[in-house]
Amino acid sequence: MKDVAVIGIGMTKFGELWNQSLRDIFVEAALKAIENSKVDHIDSIYVGTMSSGLFVGQEHIGAVMTDYLGMNPIPATRVESACASGGAAFRQAYLEIASGQSEIVLAGGVEKMTDGADVTESLATAADQEYEVYNGVTFPGLYAMIARAHMHQFGTTREQLAAVAVKNHKNGSMNPNAQFRSQVSLEQVMKSTMVADPLRLLDCSPVSDGAAAVILCSMDAAKKFTNNPIKVIASAQASDTITLHSRESLTTLKAVSAAAVKAYKQAGIKPADINFAEAHDCFTIAEIVITEELGFFEKGKGGAAVEQGLTSLNGKIPINSSGGLKSKGHPVGATGIAQIIELYEQLTGKAGDRQVNNARIGLAQNMGGSGASCIIHILEAI
Amino acid sequence: MISPRYAREIPQRYRLEAGRCTVCNAIYFPPRLICPNCKSKSFEEIKLNEEGTLLTFTIIRVGSEKFSKEVPYAVGIIELKDGVRLTAQLADCAVDKVEIGAKVKLVFRKIQEEGKWGLHCYGYKAILI
Numbered sequence A: 001m002k003d004v005a006v007i008g009i010g011m012t013k014f015g016e017l018w019n020q021s022l023r024d025i026f027v028e029a030a031l032k033a034i035e036n037s038k039v040d041h042i043d044s045i046y047v048g049t050m051s052s053g054l055f056v057g058q059e060h061i062g063a064v065m066t067d068y069l070g071m072n073p074i075p076a077t078r079v080e081s082a083c084a085s086g087g088a089a090f091r092q093a094y095l096e097i098a099s100g101q102s103e104i105v106l107a108g109g110v111e112k113m114t115d116g117a118d119v120t121e122s123l124a125t126a127a128d129q130e131y132e133v134y135n136g137v138t139f140p141g142l143y144a145m146i147a148r149a150h151m152h153q154f155g156t157t158r159e160q161l162a163a164v165a166v167k168n169h170k171n172g173s174m175n176p177n178a179q180f181r182s183q184v185s186l187e188q189v190m191k192s193t194m195v196a197d198p199l200r201l202l203d204c205s206p207v208s209d210g211a212a213a214v215i216l217c218s219m220d221a222a223k224k225f226t227n228n229p230i231k232v233i234a235s236a237q238a239s240d241t242i243t244l245h246s247r248e249s250l251t252t253l254k255a256v257s258a259a260a261v262k263a264y265k266q267a268g269i270k271p272a273d274i275n276f277a278e279a280h281d282c283f284t285i286a287e288i289v290i291t292e293e294l295g296f297f298e299k300g301k302g303g304a305a306v307e308q309g310l311t312s313l314n315g316k317i318p319i320n321s322s323g324g325l326k327s328k329g330h331p332v333g334a335t336g337i338a339q340i341i342e343l344y345e346q347l348t349g350k351a352g353d354r355q356v357n358n359a360r361i362g363l364a365q366n367m368g369g370s371g372a373s374c375i376i377h378i379l380e381a382i
Numbered sequence B: 001m002i003s004p005r006y007a008r009e010i011p012q013r014y015r016l017e018a019g020r021c022t023v024c025n026a027i028y029f030p031p032r033l034i035c036p037n038c039k040s041k042s043f044e045e046i047k048l049n050e051e052g053t054l055l056t057f058t059i060i061r062v063g064s065e066k067f068s069k070e071v072p073y074a075v076g077i078i079e080l081k082d083g084v085r086l087t088a089q090l091a092d093c094a095v096d097k098v099e100i101g102a103k104v105k106l107v108f109r110k111i112q113e114e115g116k117w118g119l120h121c122y123g124y125k126a127i128l129i
């Protein structure tokens, strides 16, 4: 296997981008990444999108995007793993270069969610249509059931859930690409509209448009384009049952721990070696459970950790310095790539006001559905 | 006319038919073609026990368009007496009376309406006992 590096990044602002189409936001992000990386050619493209068909009625996304990038006839493939589509696209690009098949690959992600589709119904397709959604459960509803079980089993509190949102909005306020750059108080979160008890509106990531793209390159070739390649030291993926109810424990996310074990092994490191991480905080409870599954905190202690500031920007292990899905926004297919972009900015020391001190190794954890798929990447500054 | 997609699930939704692996006895609802536990492909048909315990739940306040007229309604994960778990709405109860550990029983109910004709679609909901 060849060593692989990230050598360039580009993204649109996340938010309600009513004046731009699905293809235009993707092309904007991709062109920025190409320019940023200074590469002279691209061998192939992977695009992550969860549900362009339901959101805007467009499938065959690989073809649309290569055409509008003016890059025919290079190969382009759409990759889908629900909310982990971006991470899955990045992993395919990584594998294609690691295998020696290609030298330079663009991995991107995109979603256009504000064009009028029933977002609740579209997002719910990431769960089991016949045995969860049919019976009236929504996507926030699934995470709400995880939250209630976690509170019941470990004593996690409503305030601890809210602390995740407060922290991520604070980080996001320093991210120029974030959808919400406003801070929120604990009280505002606790008083926001109830969506699915115990989760309130400010526990949920927003509906967003956005695109993100990165350029991956073999480490050998990377030196032609940059003095500062960021090495991909682990790429791991795992799966779990599609229905939440089929899992032995409703408070663990086994796909996350399984992918983490593989990732740490590939990188030859322990959880304590990670300096900072982007976690898939589609809902506040998700970040708490994920930090436990990644081995940063003991099972059941994730809530207390947020409250104690251990995951804050200057804490023991900063989580979601970008603002996370909660504040940065969650254009589903773009999220996994935007996490890689945050890692890249931190590891190259270009994260501005939200720069993590001594950021040398970062982890990105991207998750699909209620945790049926998980993709983890670890990047290192060399 | 009911859709083939709906008709296919009738044995499960109306009659709670599940598959039991004849090698390791694990029960699957809905039935499967291969047992994730022991990889056996041999199953016998059984009917689920209708009684169980509520493991966790939520109250849906914002639903998809299809369920928007039903809110607020409670949905939970139930472990039936035979160990099978499923997701179902909780019917015939005030949403603030629902709690983890409640004893429940599955009953036959209308779940939603399909297509522009508003065809009634049925299945199981849980009631507190």
Ligand SMILES: [Zn+2]
Pocket (backbone or CB within 6 Å): B021, B022, B023, B024, B025, B026, B035, B036, B037, B038, B039, B040
């Ligand atoms: Zn078996």
